[in-house]
Amino acid sequence: MMKKLAPILILALAFQACSEDKSNQQNPIVAQSFDELTVSKNFNWSSSDQIQMEVELKESSLFPMDLQGTKLEIRNELGDRLALATIDHYNRAHFSVLLPDNSNGFYFHLNATGQSWPLELKKNVVLQISDPLDQIASSSNKVLGKQAFTGTPPGTNMLGNAGFEQTVAYKNVGYSFDPTSGTANDQKWYVTDNEFSQPQQNGSKVFKVDNNRWTHLWQIHTVQPGDSIYLSSDYHGYVRAYLFFYSNANSSYAQSSTSKVLSSSDKVIGTVVPNNSTVVVALFNLYDNAWIDNAFLSNPAAITDTDNDGVADGDDDFPNDPTRAYLSYYPTVGRQTIAYEDMWPLKGDYDFNDMVVNVKSSLVKNGDDEWVSAEYEIALDAFGGGIESGLALRLTNSAKNTMSSIISSVSGDASLDPDVTNGIILFSDPDQVRSQYYNNTEAGRMADPDTIRFTINFLANNNGASFLNDFYIFHKNQRGREIHLSGFSGTAAADANLYNTGDDVNGTYKTTTGLPWAMDIVLDGENFRHPMEKVDMITAYPRFSLWAGSAGAQNSDWFQTPNLSDIIDLGGL
Structure with a gap:
């Protein structure tokens, strides 16, 4: 009988110990001296947010992406990069983060899409990548190249039938606009549906979407990694331009993308072709009687990697040093x-x-x-x-x-x-x-x-x-x-x-x-x-006792309210 009861007794004791530990954290005893403290056995005695994070990026089921080798950053509210990690084959990135307690204003930023998420301080984080063709989700996307143009960008136009004087032949390829939907460099436009026309505007044919309808129009071209790339067009109405980058012509997984809604002051996407990308899909998304004309795509050689280390100057903290590229800090802040x-x-x-x-x-x-x-x-x-x-x-x-x-x-x-x-x-x-x-x-x-x-x-x-x-x-x-x-x-x-x-x-x-x-x-x-x-720590900092007794859950700002007569302020020396 005793042998049968023993496991139950052990389980009961373990449950009681866990319950007491949890109770101590919720209702900690306020100690009068450090030696009297009652603390959780797992308390780490760190007044900071310190964590080893694994961040998984979940792509849209409608738009798979190959992010391996691209960067995920942690930025502050000013947009300064504080830390970065390389995304692996499983679309995961790993960070070692050390921040002041209760920090805020920090966020994750994915350069490959321009998307951002608030920083979550936990061991396992999942970030959902928006479908780039989701108009609401992608409205906050930023342009990688950070360049604005009002005129014609540099380079030679790679697009065929850029002025739409020839008839655009509809092919039923649906929404599969990756390189496998057509042939690279064939100078042909591919369209998701037949809800468009090619009327005359200002004496020239244009590509125009039907009333209250959406459509997507694209061409596929080979490009050079590390070189500049530009996409633009004349337009009327709502038009969003996209650049989707792929490793090769047989891939259906984009490595990165960027987009913007065209405007009179900024109607050009200007960025750099990512490393290992050799194919681009240049796509226009039009809505409700919008039209485009004189589309333009160029891939001129870029003078953006001065030290030839494979990192564009805009992303390189040491653009003139081929042995160094990325700077981060520990603590992170x-x-x-x-x-x-x-x-x-x-x-x-x-x-x-x-x-x-x-x-x-x-x-x-x-x-x-x-x-x-x-x-x-x-x-x-x-x-x-x-x-x-x-x-x-x-x-x-x-x-x-x-x-x-x-x-x-x-x-x-x-x-x-x-x-x-x-x-x-x-x-x-x-x-x-x-x-x-x-x-x-x-x-x-x-x-x-x-x-x-x-x-x-x-x-x-x-x-x-x-x-x-x-x-x-x-x-x-x-x-x-x-x-x-x-x-x-x-x-x-x-x-x-x-x-x-x-x-x-x-x-x-x-x-x-x-x-x-x-x-x-x-x-x-x-x-x-x-x-x-x-001078005992609790005497110098009376709020310290509750912080330690609650395993850091309470009084996380204990260091802000010392007994001034009991502490050393080195700033006053």
Whole structure:
């Protein structure tokens, strides 16, 4: 009987534990000191929006697209690119994002179609690509080339019967306007239906759609990747012009598209043929007695890739450098402050000022989507610990585990760590980098923080592998005594004999009650004001307790309301 009840008892206990954990988050206890906090065992102690995202792009069932190799971007409200990822064979892109808590105004942008979506901060995101022929959905599409014309664009007209003086013969090809609907370069127009006429307008024949009807008219042509391409026409009424790009004449999956409604001030689409595209479908969509005449399509050689790296100058952050193309940042916005306690594996005093560093990095990829370099700028805000500690960095994979070596060399104020794969030593002793002695805790000398800078150069053929920054401190006289943000494990140089000693649990850098030895916060436009020496974090920031107890669900702006007499404002130095 006991054997039969045991699984039920275990299940009941597990359910009770989960229920208690959920209840604690919904109705957290407001602690008076850090050591009294009751927190979720999975709480990450990060006051930021930090996530590894997989974004899947779902194309319209009526208009399949081949997006492999194209870019998905994250942009801010000003349209500046903050991060980008290459779309794979499965129409998926992967991002490592670190933003200030409760950030807004950011969005995804797909260059291949010009479509945008609000940024969703979750592990799995699905973005629905609008059918480009859906008039309402496509009304917000933007032109890739960002060029406006009122006259005739450059180049020689590739279209046959561009003035519609010859009869346009209707062929029943339906709405399958991909290259397989006709023959490339045959100079013939293809039409979705027969609801059109070719009357005289201003002494010349035009192509005119019937009253209150829609129709689509197109030609198919071969083009050169990387070259400019323009489509225009004289028109009357509602006319939308499209360019659909395909890898070859036998493909029914578009790689990208762009469109615009023609207007008197801007009646030309001007863009660049995407890499690996060799066929274009130039299409006009007309509605309700609208007409077009003197259609024009040209594909002149473009002087848009100055450094010949395969990335058009408009998309290239380094248009004159063939070894560099794309710039992104980590954190994606703002700067990351990491604050440490240095007594691990024993609990500290929880003032989180034993070392405080402020980090920003700029990451560079080349035109083949491989990492080239990463530049780091680190402000050394405080040295409040009684133990002299060094600072190091390890690059891990997105699961925070060791990854294959991707670092070629390091220059500047850092050096390679011979004992740690993808490891870098910034300093082993604070006096190696401080221009003068300071601690910035009010218990000793105050000074403007020193800043160190270094550059990582990456090995070739790294495939743009995702990585995370694991900044950690270690004791000057005991290299194996490392202190990491929770979620990261010790390095190969860590002393594993210290795991499960003192207050540590299994080398997780958390106590049995889930308390950390390090925490981070991302802020944009301001510095984190760390507590003074021996001032508990909750004393300095009274709203912190509810934030931690609710696993970040409440008081996410806890850092905005400190007790001013208990914190260090480095901006006031």
